[in-house]
Amino acid sequence: MTGISGGILDRLRNLSDQGHPVKELVNRIEADMDEGIALLGEYEQRAELAERLLLDLRDLESKGVIDPDSCVRMRTVINSLEDLDRLDKLFEDLQE
Numbered sequence: 190m191t192g193i194s195g196g197i198l199d200r201l202r203n204l205s206d207q208g209h210p211v212k213e214l215v216n217r218i219e220a221d222m223d224e225g226i227a228l229l230g231e232y233e234q235r236a237e238l239a240e241r242l243l244l245d246l247r248d249l250e251s252k253g254v255i256d257p258d259s260c261v262r263m264r265t266v267i268n269s270l271e272d273l274d275r276l277d278k279l280f281e282d283l284q285e
Contacts, residue, residue, distance in 0.1 A: 193215075193218055193219070197218065197226070197229065200229060200233065201214065201215060201218075201229070204232055204233065204236055207236055207239075207240070207268070208268040209232065209236055209239070209268055209269070209270055210269060210270070211232075214228055214229060214232055232270060235270045235273055236270065238273050238277065239267045239268065239270055239273060242267050242273060242276055242277060242280060243264065243267055245280045245284070246260055246263055246264065246267070246280065248284075249280060249283055249284070254283050263276065
């Protein structure tokens with residue numbers, strides 16, 4: 190095993206700093222570097238979508254469309270990088 194390069198560690202740290210879980214990703218990179226790097230790219234794409242969804246959520250909350258308690262739960266889901274497509278569609282519908 191050669192370890193994880195500094196550039197990859199920076200990318201992982203960036204995701205972690207945004208509040209996204211990276212343990213599974215680190216394990217995958219350590220087990221299979223090529224597969225792990227592909228997964229890292231997917232995580233980064235989902236993180237970009239998550240960032241946009243968090244902005245949309247803040248906007249919907251400020252307009253009173255979504256209550257604060259629901260926003261807390263949705264932020265947790267968004268930061269987990271799960272169900273982003275479902276939330277994207279929901280927010281799109283709510284903004285219409």
